[in-house]
Amino acid sequence: MTSVPMFRIPRPFDMHTHLRQGPLMRLVTRLTARHFDGAIVMPNTNPPILTGEDACRYQSDIMRSARGANASFLPLTLIKLTMETTPDIIIQAKKLGVVAAKMYPVGVTTNSADGVDLDKLRELYPTFKAMEDTGVILCIHGEVGGDVFVLDREEFFFEYLRQLHRDFPTLRIVLEHITTKAAVDLVRNLGKTVAASITLHHLFLTLNNVLCDPVGAGEFLRPHHACRPYAKRPEDRDALVRAAISGDPKFFWGTDSAPHPFDKKEADCCAAGVWTTPVALPLLVELFEKHEALERLAGFSSQFGLAFYGIKRRTRMLTMVKRAWTVPLAYDVRNGAKFVTKIVPFRAGQKISWKVARY
């Protein structure tokens, strides 16, 4: 009898995820709740989550969907900042338990046409002030839009981050899904109220995996590796890995797992987002094992994010076991018995060495 390596870790808390709506939400939520203790849930749905009441309704929907998989799963639903978000909306949302609001500059990603106009950022200063005063966290999609070259968009955003941090020094800010070495360096050098989330896929992909991913004897454009912000150079990816395994509490895990129906990805105009949920924790364990950093996994995958947000949770454990499995090519989305669409996970059809043994 050979013994199979296994170990127990605190269930991760996903500090950035997309649970969508309707039948897609029900599937994605169940799969998320199996591996995660809870999640910070993005509000760029359609229609968007704009107020505390919207957020509470959305949270109830999600909890209902999660119940069968993990009754204690905690979805923290955010509100979306628009140019119409008033201080009152913030104060009211805070009363209803909303922990953070998400700022999307106009047009930078899925459903962001109603986002914030960076040229008019000062018009939102009373709102940021209310967030600072009430302790509502500012989550930022840190890219500029417009005609700026795609690979420069994150760095061009830095001036706005610096400005907000200078003008609201006690406002807690999360620069979401960072993709560059420059972002790692910036966040590390700003005050302790600024942190960053790092996705699963940005720890593995570079832009080569988007534009010329090796598959069989060829190399291909891969819509399922396309997301915002895009993965960058190998040296950027390596800087993200170093930050993730460093034990620096300014960097924590937010998968930004973002499912789209497969025919919105494999299309003439392909939607942005990588859906990593079913493979995220196993791949993260693989990565930390490879870098001999398993003892820092719990910090990155649950403790640092919760600490930054000030969320107290009873620690719930799960067991990881080293047993190879093959990622399904797709997951069917159903409405009752009726097939609706399918969604394609990251690493579809590939082998992964670790799996979650018990939920």
Place this chain on the structure above:
Amino acid sequence: MTSVPMFRIPRPFDMHTHLRQGPLMRLVTRLTARHFDGAIVMPNTNPPILTGEDACRYQSDIMRSARGANASFLPLTLIKLTMETTPDIIIQAKKLGVVAAKMYPVGVTTNSADGVDLDKLRELYPTFKAMEDTGVILCIHGEVGGDVFVLDREEFFFEYLRQLHRDFPTLRIVLEHITTKAAVDLVRNLGKTVAASITLHHLFLTLNNVLCDPVGAGEFLRPHHACRPYAKRPEDRDALVRAAISGDPKFFWGTDSAPHPFDKKEADCCAAGVWTTPVALPLLVELFEKHEALERLAGFSSQFGLAFYGIKRRTRMLTMVKRAWTVPLAYDVRNGAKFVTKIVPFRAGQKISWKVARY
């Protein structure tokens, strides 16, 4: 009665195109022959064109397909260099009328797994010597492959171009479909036996149009804008435009028009290539008109390329008329009456202001 602007130009000669095989070849060839006087036809078919005899057979097939559209259409079919291409193959091909051989480094684009290993370039020196001696032109896909970051692949190839030009100074070399300002500068500074082709789409696209192309209220990944080498930064695109309209005979037009069945483009693994044939000349006229360079159009679109290759052609004219038309969403490929697939042109569904009036 208002008069519609029109003018006559020599039919262009496409110094780089893909005509494919079978039913796709028949459709694409007819459409190419309508607007072009002839074309340099790439040999990375499946099976590939490896010898003079292959090239002659392929040329006959193409001429048969072109006949109804343009009886004088001249397809010049190349042979593909592999590690097995001997000097004898070159000498024999030259006797059969082959004007050039195409070098693909291994794995850099469609059907290039049997390409040239750059680490063993010297093993092909007797072959390059035979090309230099017989006047067979060397056409190069100027990118390295492997793990090199996708946006650096063209510039990393420069050392091989410099080496070949130094060791075979009278060998005529075309650096195909250049995409960077650095390539423009290099070709301009090398000897007169080195020239470059520039595609239609690289005069219009940047990497933004691949990764975050504005469509409606959103921005999307666009497989139909994906090709090798990829379009780069705005300043690179602008340098290509300046080279094209400059009147410098070292830069000439090769569309690299590269059709794929739509379901190979809109897929999990998307094939590389932009199919521009039906819109190429109208868009080129738009561009030269915008830059007030119409008097240099004939140089770029036919004369410079033919002069570099040493091809003498009787000048055949066609008439351009400024009358807006909408590009079809797709072209059906048929085998006799039977639908086979469809192919999506560049600028599908969009308006173009110039059209070819008479063939």
